[in-house]
Amino acid sequence: MAYTKRVDGRKQKEIRPITAQAGVIKNADGSAYFKIGNTVAYAAVYGPRELHPKFMQDPSTGILRCNYNMMPFAGMGNRVRPGQNRRAKEISMVTEKALLPVVDLKEFPNAVVDVFIELPQTDAGSRCAGICAASIALADAGIPMKDLVSAVSVGTVDGTIIVDLDYMEEAYDASVADIPIAYIPSTDELSLLQMDGEITKDTLLEALELGKQACREIIEIQKKALKEKYLVSGEENE
Amino acid sequence: MSKKNPVREHILKALEKGVRPDGRALTEYRPVEVTYGVSKTAEGSAIVKIGETEVVAGAKLSIEVPFPDTPDEGIIMVNAELLPLSSPRFEAGPPGIEAVELARVVDRGLRESKALDLKKLCIKKGEKVWSVSVDICTLNDAGNLFDAAGLAAIAALQDAVLPSYDGAEIDYENKSNERLPLSKTPIPITVLKIGDHFIVDALQEEMTSVDARLTVTTTADGTICSLQKGGDVAVTTADIGKMIDISLEQAKMLREKL
């Protein structure tokens, strides 16, 4: 019994509706709001700024520091005690690795660019939403970046490859593979790849191609969010 | 205090002429906006904006064993996080004293006003009661987090709908049509003293010049249900009276935003 009809009626390759906005947190140097389906992520970038503790400073380059956190009421069920648990620590780390290939922090020796991701509401795909939001926020902050990074989950449910799994699909009562990826379009490379579940190599490669396609769609939305904030055309000189 | 403080001098000079750093009058609030139901995963939630300060509060409900000294009462808990996302001055990590004070002030306002009828939250005496956890997270700190947080907390409770409970398990995905037994709306108003002047809704840049602050939480009938004085300078009872008057007046305005 293959999974032919998705729980929320979406097509196989269809991603959930996305809302993205840049510059939503006034105090931050760059920020973004990224909503995909019912998963919402805020990202704020502060930096380059002074880095403490001193032993973490790198005289050859600035460092990127990511902090991912779910608000206590963001889970589908019980309240989650605040404070960074192991899952959040791991996600913070893979988020950093997902963004690092595109940022160039050589101009900022000994300094840090801090990225904070907070989610008030989640419905699967939270680390991917976080990465998408963080990418917009970093660009908004004027950080030198070769490209934007986009992220989405791909996977299989009962043998059918789908894109952008939601909570019901992750928890589906059948064989599920959940594969979050992050993608850099200009180099056609993946900077995040994780998997829960079971899959064959061929199916995986097929799923990854679909994932990249979805990421290319999402990148356009991220770009639009940035351009909308900076709605600029016309002369600066008088 | 022998150390000169030119920033304070300048702010005082302006206050003497009735001008705040952003042009407001001394007892004027920035625009206040309350949005309900911002988090689908919370049982109740709200975002409060006061000027550019933005705070989100989420209420989660669960069933717990009651405290031994109150076997027939539900539980209410308030937690606050000053997220590093919301200001360059906050660091990642466990709540510092500022977050703890904020949470406790909001908590006292809700608890002492008996806004929530805890007895109605009892399911089975001594065994099962509803426990309400309110979590307040700052999204952008542009001053006056206390008032924004207090307003957000009460708004989140107003927004809350109980999940369905069949006697054995809570089903978070199916809501009942029951709301929380909320009978009052305690509103905190923080009044600050700079020299001989009293202001409300302070900006972050005014805070370094503040001598003392008093957060007064009141309910609609004018009853004071909680007080918190902060700041390094002591105040007279006349000052306190004045600050309470100001807060009663402002609470009316803020309550209308709910």
Next chain:
Amino acid sequence: MGNLLVQERTVVVPGEKIAEGLDYLPANGAYRKDDFILAGRLGLLTVDGRAVKIIPLSGRYMPKRNDIIIGKVIDVTISGWRFEINCAYSAMLSMKDATSDFIQRGADLRQFFDLGDMVVAKIVNVTSQKLVDLTTKGPGLRKLYGGRIVYVNCNKVPRVIGKQGSMVSLIKNATGCKIIVGQNGVIWIDGEPKNEVIAIEAIRKIEEESHTSGLTDRMTEYLESKCGKFKQEQEEQPQEEQ
């Protein structure tokens, strides 16, 4: 053969293809990848001859030699002062660069600049490790007394100052406030409290509308509506009280 794929003076985002072919050269903020020139940051695309540049619209201040900045004293050492200059790096002012007057050995340097003082200074050197050296010897460089400080996006500073100081003069004349704009996005304002607020609102308006044309005229209109008619002088002249 080469062509521009994006119109000049539009906002580009990281990774966006700006030009194709070998005719154009990537300069500030742009880079070459195979046959294309891509944007290496968010900003405004400008073409200078064959050079493709991205002008930043956001981002924190990076200290540059010869910039006039406003800093705050955060430390007094044996030989000088350390300043916070609204960026990731602090700056040093040594005794010899502070004043031509003779300073006694062992003198209390706090007499000159004390903790918390705001000072207009000039950056004389920035090393590759971003160690910044300042001087306060020079015209207009001095300690600031009174007044208040506002922060703006450092990328908007040229707009706030205007051509040959025309925009900031406009605000000064209209509000009667003394205003000093630091390249590091720190602005000092001193005047009547109500007028200070008008000056700041004007500055915020410039920040928001910095990309549009006809700004000087609109700012003149705006300031006239707030302060009444005023004389447009470029030099410091005694102003009429509003």
